[in-house]
Amino acid sequence: MLIEHQHPDNKSIMVAILGAPNVGKSSMINYLLGLDLSIVTNKAQTTRNKFHCVFTVDHTEVILVDTPGLHKSNQELNKRLNEQAREGTEGADINLLLIDLSKEIFPQITEFKENIQRELGETWIVFTKSDRIENAEALPLAEVFEKAKEVLPELTKFFVVSSKSGDNMHALTGALCDSAKPGPHLYDGGEISNKNERFFATEYIREQAFELLKDEIPYEVAVVVDEYKDMRQRDEFDRGKKPSVTAFISATILVNRPSQRAIVVGSKGTMIKEIGTRSRKKIEAMVAGKVHLNLHVKVSPKWFKNNFVLEELGLPRAQDSNRVWRKR
Ligand SMILES: Nc1nc2c(ncn2[C@@H]2O[C@H](COP(=O)(O)OP(=O)(O)OP(=O)(O)O)[C@@H](O)[C@H]2O)c(=O)[nH]1
Ligand SMILES: [Mg+2]
Structure with missing residues (x-):
């Protein structure tokens, strides 16, 4: 469809989904999409290529960029996986940094800072796997977030979600839609990905x-x-x-x-x-x-x-x- 034929209320947002291997990036994308599009396994480094996963809410298009988990390695394959993740941030309006609540939190933030090696725009933390923690509300996540801002000044918001229970996924979707900018949809023919x-x-x-x-x-x-x-x-x-x-x-x-x-x-x-x-x-x-x-x-x-x-x-x-x- 020609851009001038798109609905005048159309909005769009591109969101890079980042984090260490196995933190639940692809699971969260599938939950938000309502579809098992991206592959998920219990093994680290499941995702190997960056790609777009697209859904719309009313007139708002949300493009989630799935990426391989960022990690340190001298192996050629892993260097290329990391490059895919870094490239996933290109053109993103917002980056979501996923942090696995079932693991030690702060090292994940400092490791991300070391591994991303790029200037980032606005970034939100998404704490994942909250269903694995007995009382996630009792965790001092606001304090952790304030400390994380000292490492990553681009952080502006945080969410606590679970792809198993769906907790807070609505709040996250709502916040992403609120941040979308008026403009044409990149995928206006019902496509759900840039991969075939x-x-x-x-x-x-x-x-x-x-x-x-x-x-x-x-x-x-x-x-x-x-x-x-x-x-x-x-x-x-x-x-x-x-x-x-x-x-x-x-x-x-x-x-x-x-x-x-x-x-x-x-x-x-x-x-x-x-x-x-x-x-x-x-x-x-x-x-x-x-x-x-x-x-x-x-x-x-x-x-x-x-x-x-x-x-x-x-x-x-x-x-x-x-x-x-x-x-x-
Ligand atoms: N309990 C629980 N498990 C989860 C949740 N999200 C993901 N998992 C599990 O965590 C493992 C890794 O999930 P993925 O979605 O593949 O993680 P990823 O970050 O995409 O991993 P890579 O592609 O390897 O970087 C899988 O076994 C998932 O079932 C969650 O919210 N709760
Ligand atoms: Mg993945």
Whole structure:
């Protein structure tokens, strides 16, 4: 829709969701969206790419930017994840710094200050996982917040929320909408993300791999889609008949070592079958139709240091990237 055709009451706000790994960024986004769009697991560093998640309240568009958890690391993959998080602040009207109430609070604030390495605009603290604390109201969070302002002067507000119970989510949504500025919607065609279904298909496969695989294996797993045939697009040429299969997807799970390949495939292929069945259900819910999913496992030694693979995963070089990396 042309900008001049948008409703005159339209407002918009872009909000970067920041914080350490596992603090509940993607869970909070899904709660606010009312949709399991972003992948959530109990493992740290689940989110690997920054992306927009969009919802509207009346005429106000709220764009939440999910980001990987900021943390210290000298590994190339982690440097690129941190870069994604830092880039997530670009163009944001407000940053939300999520702090996990079930962990020690103040180190999370000082670590964020060290890791963000950027000038930030207005920032609010969102204390998460309040359901895990018996009496969250009794915590001296106002005092903590005042102390946090000495480290991060850009802090102006704080909230205490839970993505499990939904506590205070309305207050947070209301405050974000109140801060939105009059102007056109960036996503005015009902889009909920700037990433496509192909991206979310790889995410849903990786989510199940993270859930089902133990120990360090998830961190050495990546997923690439080799082929994604969207039959709905073809169907337009086929006199509007609804296709019996909505998408044919062929994807590869990359692992670092042959022993990991054996685990991901599982005895008689049981593990790969389970990853496939679970992720296919989630992809089918997304595309609202039947999906054929073909999964392979490939050993790609040190893929997490390989510039070619990392770029294919949507992770370009970071400012502090290591100088040497493998070429194609
Ligand atoms: N009890 C409780 N658990 C939560 C809450 N929010 C998130 N979790 C759990 O915390 C874990 C991490 O949640 P995520 O949403 O993936 O965290 P994240 O910050 O996106 O993590 P990364 O993408 O790895 O940076 C999952 O096991 C969630 O179920 C909450 O409000 N209450
Ligand atoms: Mg996440």
